Amino acid sequence: MKSVSASDYTVAVIGAGAMGQGIAQVSAQGGMKTLLVDANAAVVDKARQSILGRINRLVEKGRVEPGAAAAAESNLHAVGNLADIAEADCVVEAVFEDLDVKRTLFREIEAVVRPDCIIASNTSSIPISSVAQACEHKGRVGGLHFFNPVPLMKLVEVIEAAETTPEVIAALTEIGKRMTRVPVTVKDMPGFLVNMGGRAFTSESLRIAHEGVATPTQVDAIMRDCCHFRMGPFELMDLTGIDVNYPVSGIIYRGYMDDPRIKTSPNHTAKFDAGQFGRKTGQGWYRYEDGKAVDVPSPDLVPDAAPATRVALMDEGDRLEAFVKELGLEVIEDDGTVPLIAAPIGTDATHLSVDAAVDPKRFVALDLMFDTTKRVTLMTAPGADFKYRDAVAAAVIASGRKVTAIKDSPGFVAQRMCAMIGNLGCYMAEVGLAAPDDIDLALELGLNYPHGPLKLINLMGVEEALEVLEELHEITAEDRYRPTMWLKRRALLELPIHTPS
Ligand code: NAI
DSSP states (O other): OOOTTOTTOEEEEEOOSHHHHHHHHHHHHTTOEEEEEOSSHHHHHHHHHHHHHHHHHHHHTTSSOHHHHHHHHHHEEEOSSGGGGTTOSEEEEOOOSOHHHHHHHHHHHHHHSOTTOEEEEOOSSSOHHHHHTTOSOGGGEEEEEEOSSTTTOOEEEEEEOTTOOHHHHHHHHHHHHHTTOEEEEEESOTTTTHHHHTHHHHHHHHHHHHTTSSOHHHHHHHHHHTTOOSSOHHHHHHHHOHHHHHHHHHHHHHHTTSOGGGOOOHHHHHHHHTTOOBGGGTBSSSEEETTEEESOOOOOOOOOSOOOOEEEESOOOHHHHHHHHHHTOEEOOOOSSSOEEEOOSSOOHHHHHHHTTOOGGGEEEEEOSSOOSSEEEEEOOTTOOHHHHHHHHHHHHHTTOEEEEEOOOTTTTHHHHHHHHHHHHHHHHHTTSSOHHHHHHHHHHHHOOSSOHHHHHHHHOHHHHHHHHHHHHHHHOOGGGOOOHHHHHHHHTTOOTTOOO
């Protein structure tokens, strides 16, 4: 097998669509001779021109040196048909997402290239092992899964199928690096790493909205302001398109043997069935005009109440005491008239007030686990007297923050979402889908998460994250919330969450 660092290393990209063009661009810019082929011969020259146009625009913006652009141009070749790729050292396939099409093509590729030529697929959902079935030399087949738009998305998943040899994985990793990508090695499992890892963010948000705990706008605001996600899950679903994320959710869920952790909710099906796919149809979770969301309901509580000045605390955590002090509230013994407040972890207002035998009507729970400088989530039990909640909200608002008031929910919104994202990250580490650090890196680069899922567990505190899940599990009696053994063991042993098994 030729060394990937060789100056004449040659990559053939098959399929000159959206992905193939991006892959060919980074390959040519990475200094490799790049051959671009498509079944539709008419599109290849045009594709090459589009790629060169994009590189030239980067030159105009000062992001690429003119000399580097000229080198990329001379590296990039549009070729007429498959027979012209015989010299390739590596083939990257980016054709239609259809197993039969890919298998037929892989057979044709094998008939043309040398026996030591690597053949990789950019499929986003087809198991690499089942594509490799078509080949005589299965050990040379792997996955090289890029993200759209390729030149901007640094991550590439190197997929290790059942028979991919270690040499091929090492070479694909080097090829990814030569393309100036950040490669992570991933097992050939449904959705690979990023698409699987992203399930919790959408599926838990859908569940929260389905239960009526919070509206999509409220969930989005909490995830942006308190947890620093660039986009809320509903905004993200509208952007990627519910026509894409709904079927993908189903494929991955079934691929993981109907694991309830990643099960979607009926409100997702309803959006899909209604053809409300998001931005592309003008209506998804939000309504769009000229590409902008319109008539977005406010996520903020605007109470018509005087700010509380005195409260009674139901727990004595440092967070709550510091927060109350910051708001300038006087803390008194419960006299039967003041709001009773607490900052619970994992549990809900109902269970907390019943367990503590306090008046649920006056009880207000605050989520103080994440960033509270912009927004604070308040939660009450059914039957609560909103006058107490609104007085607490008014005091929080007077401190310059916004308030989102939700229905009762173990773990509010943010704790629940982050615990589920983190638990899924732990599951991926547990089953060896990828190395713990790579799981974080992939979700940071592939989905723009502010922190990878394991880092998110660290941020919550390993024991606190476990507590959130255990409370969710106990209160809901649903398998969906069962903590992973990875998380449990590290919490029990007081070990960092990234500790390998
Ligand atoms: P596309 O529809 O834009 O392009 C596919 C191209 O393949 C077309 O130009 C078509 O003429 C060509 N083609 C089809 N059959 C062929 C064959 N037998 N031989 C040669 N060329 C053939 O598709 P896109 O979006 O570029 O996707 C390509 C692959 O990349 C799919 O497997 C997809 O799942 C995967 N992918 C797509 C992502 C995306 O966001 N679009 C992200 C990551 C992976």
